[in-house]
Amino acid sequence: xxxxxxxxxxxxxxxxxxxxxxxxxxxxxxxxxxxxxxxxxxxxxxxxxxxxxxxxxxxxxxxxxxxxxxxxxxxxxxxxxxxxxxxxxxxxxxxxxxxxxxxxxxxxxxxxxxxxxxxxxxxxxxxxxxxxxxxxxxxxxxxxxxxxxxxxxxxxxxxxxxxxxxxxxxxxxxxxxxxxxxxxxxxxxxxxxxxxxxxxxxxxxxxxxxxxxxxxxxxxxxxxxxxxxxxxxxxxxxxxxxxxxxxxxxxxxxxxxxxxxxxxxxxxxxxxxxxxxxxxxxxxxxxxxxxxxxxxxxxxxxxxxxxxxxxxxxxxxxxxxxxxxxxxxxxxxxxxxxxxxxxxxxxxxxxxxxxxxxxxxxxxxxxxxxxxxxxxxxxxxxxxxxxxxxxxxxxxxxxxxxxxxxxxxxxxxxxxxx
Numbered sequence: 001x002x003x004x005x006x007x008x009x010x011x012x013x014x015x016x017x018x019x020x021x022x023x024x025x026x027x028x029x030x031x032x033x034x035x036x037x038x039x040x041x042x043x044x045x046x047x048x049x050x051x052x053x054x055x056x057x058x059x060x061x062x063x064x065x066x067x068x069x070x071x072x073x074x075x076x077x078x079x080x081x082x083x084x085x086x087x088x089x090x091x092x093x094x095x096x097x098x099x100x101x102x103x104x105x106x107x108x109x110x111x112x113x114x115x116x117x118x119x120x121x122x123x124x125x126x127x128x129x130x131x132x133x134x135x136x137x138x139x140x141x142x143x144x145x146x147x148x149x150x151x152x153x154x155x156x157x158x159x160x161x162x163x164x165x166x167x168x169x170x171x172x173x174x175x176x177x178x179x180x181x182x183x184x185x186x187x188x189x190x191x192x193x194x195x196x197x198x199x200x201x202x203x204x205x206x207x208x209x210x211x212x213x214x215x216x217x218x219x220x221x222x223x224x225x226x227x228x229x230x231x232x233x234x235x236x237x238x239x240x241x242x243x244x245x246x247x248x249x250x251x252x253x254x255x256x257x258x259x260x261x262x263x264x265x266x267x268x269x270x271x272x273x274x275x276x277x278x279x280x281x282x283x284x285x286x287x288x289x290x291x292x293x294x295x296x297x298x299x300x301x302x303x304x305x306x307x308x309x310x311x312x313x314x315x316x317x318x319x320x321x322x323x324x325x326x327x328x329x330x331x332x333x334x335x336x337x338x339x340x341x342x343x344x345x346x347x348x349x350x351x352x353x354x355x356x357x358x359x360x361x362x363x364x365x366x367x368x369x370x371x372x373x374x375x376x377x378x379x380x381x382x383x384x385x386x387x388x389x390x391x392x393x394x395x396x397x398x399x400x401x402x403x404x405x406x407x408x409x410x411x412x413x414x415x416x417x418x
Contacts, residue, residue, distance in 0.1 A: 044076070044368050044369075044370060044394055044395075046076070046081075047074070047076050047081060047370060047394055048081055050390065050393045050394055051074045051081050051082040051390075052082075053393070054072070054074070054082070054372075054386060054389065054390045054393075055072070055082060055084055057386065057389065057403060057405065058070055058072055058084075058086050058374075058383075058386060059086050060405055061086075061382060061383060061386070061403060061405065062086045062087040064405060065380070065382055065404075065405075066259060066260070067087060067260070067376065067378055067380055067382070067383070068087055068088055068089075068090075068091045068250075068251075068253045068260050068262075068376075068377050068378050069085065069086065069087035069088050069089055069097040069101075069250050069376060069377045069378075070085070070086045070087055070097065070374065070375070070376040070377075070383055071083075071084070071085045071086070071097055071098075071099065071101055071103060071250075071281065071282035071374075071375045071376070072084060072086070072282060072372065072373065072374045072375075072386065073099075073282040073283070073285055073286035073289065073372070073373050074370075074371070074372050074390070075286055075289040075290055075293065075364070075370070075371045075372075076369060076370045076371075077369050077370075078290055078293065078295035078369070080286045080290070083099045083282050083283055083286050084099060084282070085097030085098045085099055085101050085282065089101055089248065089249065089250045089251055089377065090250075090251045090262050091253060091259070091260050091261070091262055092262055095248075097248075097250060097377075098248055098281075099281060099282050099283045100235055100247070100248055100281045100282075100283050101246075101248040101249060101250055101281055101282075102235050102236075102237070102243060102246040102248065102249040102250065102279045102280060102281050103249075103250050103279065103280065103281070103282075103358060103360060103375035103376070103377060104243060104250075104252070104265065104278075104279055104355055104357075104358040105276075105278040105279065105280055105353055105358075105360055105375070106269065106276050106353030106354050106355040106358055106359075106360060107201075107275065107276055107351060107352065107353035107354070108278065108351050108352070108353040108360050108361075108362055109273070109274065109275060109276050109277050109278040109353070110156075110204065110274070110275060110276075110337040110338075110351060111288075111292070111308070111337045111338050111351055111362070112223050112227060112274075112278055112337070113156065113204070113207045113208075113219075113274035113275070113337050114156050114308040114335070114336035114337020114338060115227065115292075115300060115304065115308055115337065116207075116211065116219075116222060116223050116226060116227065117152060117156060117207060117210075117211075117308075117336065117337075118300075118303075118304035118305075118307050118308050118336070119226055119300075119304060120211065120214055120215070121152075121304075121307070122301060122303060122304055125214040125215060126152060126210065126211075126214050127151075127152065128151065128152050128153045128307070129151045129152070129153055130151060130152070131148055131149055131150060131151060132150050132151060132152060132155065132206060132210060133147065133148050133150070135210055135213040135214065136206065136209055136210060136213060138182075139184075139206070140184070140185035141160075141161070141162075141184060141185060141187070141189060141193075142185060142186060142187060142188065142189050143189055146161060146189060146192055146193055147185075147193075149192075149193050149194070150193045151193075151194070152207070152210065153312065153336065154193050154194050155200075155203060155204060155206050155207060155210075156204070156207065156308075156336040156337055157197075157312035157313050157334050157335065157336055158197050158198055158199050158200050158203075158204065158313070158334055159193060159194050159195070159196065159197060159198075159312065159313050160193055160198065160200060160203045161189050161190060161191045161192055161193045161194075161195065161196065161198070162184070162187050162188070162189065162190065162198050162200060162203055163187070163188055163190055163198055164198050164199045164200075165199060165200070165201065166184070166187050166188075166198070166200060166202060166203060167180045167183060167184070167187065167202045168201055168202065170183070170202075171201065171202065171268050171269065171271060171272065172268050174268060176271065177202070177205060177271045177272055180202050181202060181203075181205070181206065181209075184202065184203060196313070197313045197314070197315055197334060200275075201269070201272050201275040201276060202272065202275075204272070204274060204275045205272035205273065205274045205275045207219070207274040208272075208273055208274045211274075219273055219274060220238035220239070220273050220277065223238070223278075224236075224237075224238075226299075227288075227291075227299070228284075230296075230298070230299045231287045231288065231290075231291050231296060231299055232287050233280060233284035233287050233288065234283075234284070235247075235279075235280065235281040235283065235284050236278065236279065236280040236281075236284045237278075237279045237280075238270075238273050238277045238278060238279070239270045239273070239277060239279075240265055240267045240270050242279050243265060243279045244265070246279065248281075249279070250358075250375075250377035251263070251265070251357070251377060252265055252266075252355075252356055252357020252358050252377055252378075253357050253377055253378040253379070254356065254357055254378075254379060255379065260378050263356070263357055265356075265357070266355070266356045266357075269355050276353070276355060280375075282373065282375060285362065285373040285375070286373070288362075288373075289362065289364060289371045289372075289373055292305065292309075292349065292364065292371075293364050293366065293369060293371055294366075307336060308335055308336040308337055308338055309335050309338055309340060309349050309366070310335055310336070310340070311333030311334070311335055311340045312333065312334055312335055312336065313333060313334050314331070314332070314333055315332045315333055315334050315339070316331075316332070318332035318339065318341065319331060319332050323384075323385070323388075323402065324384075324385070324387075324388035324400075324402055327400070328343050328344050328388060328391075328392075328397075329341050329342060329343060330342040330343075330344070330345070335349075337351075338350070338351055339351055343365070343391060344395065344397055346365050346367060346368065346395065347365065347366055347367060348363055348364070348365055348391070349363065349364055349366060350362065350363040351363075352384070354379075356379075357377060357378065357379060358375075358376070358377055358378075359375075359376050359378070359379060359380070359381075359383065359384070360373070360374065360375040360376065361373070361374050361384055361387055363387050363391070365391070365394075365395075368394070368395070370394055372386070372387055372390050372391075374386050374387060382403060382404055384402075385402030385403040385404070386402075386403065388400070388402045389402050389403060
C-alpha cells in the first residue's frame with residue numbers, strides 16, 4: 001500500500017480517524033456517513049417565509065447592483081419551495097430570466113461526474129479503488145510507478161498528485177483535451193497519488209474516458225440516460241450546442257466601461273464535460289438538489305450518495321478565504337465531486353463554479369434537509385452571498401450582511417435551529 005499522510009477528519013462527519021496503518025480514507029469505517037442523507041430529529045420549521053425574504057434580496061441584488069440576471073431554487077424536505085428567475089438573459093435585449101432559463105454550470109458539473117461514477121460502481125462496471133490504468137492502459141504520470149496506482153477515487157477527489165489546475169492554461173488556449181491529457185505524463189508531480197489535494201479539470205475529466213471504457217458509451221449520453229432523464233431535468237444538456245439550442249438561455253456577461261456586456265460563450269471548458277460541461281436551469285437544479293438530498297432513491301441510492309458525500313481529503317484553503325468561508329467554516333474537505341464542509345457546526349455539501357461570464361453555487365445541509373442553488377450570468381461575486389444569508393437565517397445564526405446591500409433588515413420572521 002502506498003503511504004498517505006494521516007488526515008484527521010472531525011467526528012461530526014461520521015468518519016473514523018485514520019490509524020497509522022491505514023493509507024486511504026476509503027479504508028476507514030464509513031457506517032456513520034449515511035447521516036449525510038438522513039434527516040436529523042428536530043429539523044427546521046418550514047422555511048417558506050425565509051425563502052420569500054431571500055427572493056426579495058435576490059431581486060434587490062439584481063436591481064440595485066445592476067446585475068444582468070440570476071436564477072435561484074430552494075428545496076426543503078424534498079419539496080421545491082422556491083424557483084424563480086430575476087433580471088435578464090441579455091443586458092442588450094431585456095429578455096427576462098425564467099425558472100427554465102439555462103445557465104452554464106461550470107464546476108458544478110463535477111457533482112454529476114462523481115454521482116455517475118457511483119452508479120457505475122454500484123453496477124459493478126467501475127471500481128472506486130482499482131487503478132485506472134486497468135481500463136486506460138495509455139494513462140501515465142511523470143513517475144511511471146505512481147501512475148499505475150491512481151484510482152477512480154483519486155481522480156474524483158483531486159488526489160492525482162498534480163499541481164492545482166494542471167494544464168488549464170492549455171485548455172484555455174484552445175488545445176484539444178485528448179492531446180492535453182497525453183501531456184499529463186510530463187506534468188510536475190507534487191506528491192504520490194492519494195496523498196495530497198490538487199484541484200484539477202484535465203485529470204478530473206479522465207472520468208469521461210473511464211465511462212466510455214466501462215460502458216462503451218460517451219460520458220454525456222450516460223449522464224443524460226442515468227441522471228437528466230429520470231430526474232426530469234428536461235432543460236439540462238452538455239456543451240455549447242446544448243446551451244445555445246435551449247429555448248431560453250442566459251448569455252455570459254463581462255465587465256465593460258458601460259457596465260455588464262454580453263459576450264459569446266467560450267467553448268474551451270466544454271471540452272472537459274465531466275469537469276465543466278453541464279448546462280441547466282434552476283428548475284433542473286431543484287430536481288438535482290432533491291436527488292442529492294436523498295429524495296429520489298429510485299434514481300440515486302443511499303449508498304451512492306453516501307459514497308460521493310464522504311470526505312476524502314482535507315482542503316484547508318477553503319477556510320482561509322474572506323467572507324462567509326472565513327467566518328462560517330470550521331473545516332472543509334473534498335468528497336467525490338462535492339465539497340464537504342462544517343458550516344457553523346453543521347455538515348454542508350457544497351460546490352461552486354465559475355467560467356467566463358457565468359457563476360454558480362449549490363449547497364445543502366443534509367441533517368436539516370434544506371438546500372439552495374444560485375446561478376447567474378455575470379462575473380460578479382455578490383450573488384454568492386445569497387447562500388450564507390439563507391443558511392444563517394434558516395439556522396438562527398447572527399445576521400451578517402453577506403450581500404453588500406444597504407439596510408438589509410430582518411431576513412426572516414421564521415427561523416429555527418436544530
